[in-house]
Amino acid sequence: MENLTYNNRLDKVFQLLIEISRGNFSYRLERTDKQDELEALSAIVNIVAEEIKDSFLHQGYVNMHDSYMHLVQMIFFLDKNFRMVYINQDVTKLLHWKKIELLDLPLVNLLEKESIKKWVNFTKALKPDQAFEKNMRLVFRTKSDLQLPAYCKIVNLPQKGYSTPSYMLISSDIVKNTELQERKLQSKILKQIRRPRPKHLIEEKSFLNVSDLETFRAIGTYLKNNLDKNAPSLKELAHEFGTNEYKLKRGFKELFGMTVFQFLKNERLRNAHIWVKGSNEPFKRIARQNGFKNATHFSREFKARYGYTPRDLRANS
């Protein structure tokens, strides 16, 4: 949409922010090739919506069974020319079109540019009566021209017993349960954690305050930047950063989901992995530069973490 005016674009930023304030993080702004401040603002608003949406998902990963439910959102029944013959209520709710405005129109009318190409290519390649189930990411346009990316599944329906519809297209999303609203603050902290923690910790109130968090983040950064050096003892590390050993042990684990030494090993191996894959450095040198005693030690730890040896990786890079 190259003909969008500045005010049109600004208006959409407002609309998206309104959606976010209502708790809808699924919409995105259409991006243009313009180079102005508004384009940068649009990009950061999209990024913020993406981050918020994923931070909920992250917590879902920690505690999926009782916090989230899967919910089918939009359902479209399409005839053999891919026109909409049936849509469910969520379609009208999410895309803001009325049922009457959509029925009998081709589905492609609801898609944004890139998705139109994808959809047209896909539908052209279909052979009639060919059985299939296909997953596809499509970006829908709302009536007010916000974008709604959705993971969709398209299946063809058996002809017998269904006289008009030939295909069904559904999209699903994961939504947050109201019960979790109360744990907002906790999810902020949990977001920093890369691994699920044992359940009893989740119920406890965090004993870390903001300045503690900054300290432990700084320690994490320090460790990442000094992978080649011998690891300091916990006591030294704690004193260096103005905290104590007990707090360091407990707080670091709470923030990163692993102990200081697990974290260090993880970072060393991750760094080494890229060196093995992307360079021709001898393993001995990579081992030394990442704080491993020798190549054998390195190889063993590497295999334990990734399931293949450095040699396997380099041979296949």
Next chain:
Amino acid sequence: MYKNYYFELHFWRVTMKNSFENEYAEYCIDNGVVLFVYKQNIAIELAGAMEIVSDRLKLQKGKAYPILCDIRGIKDINKDARRYLATEGSLLTKAVAFISDTPLSQMLTDLYLIANIPPIPTKVVGNELEGMEFLLEFIE
């Protein structure tokens, strides 16, 4: 200025062995500095970010360099790609100068610098000349 620089990069590509191009960027090593220019209007996802880092490391052959990185071409970069480039993306770099002179590229560098506290000297510059001046002391 930008056009000249771009031309130069193309020039290097045909005259120098140490150059590389993929779907996202062009890179070459010029006088001890890795020049890294993102192509216009590209959108980066995780697979792309991995390719970008891997190709740069291949070019550098295990050696760390100062990097002059022109990010003005980036239009969009998703969360996974941001995370990847923030960690794996700074490997084998001695110092980085980001060329960014549009609000969008400025926002992306701000986001990177604030969220990551890069372990190496990093500067945002307005053009390649300024960038080279900053990187000069890191050249071996």
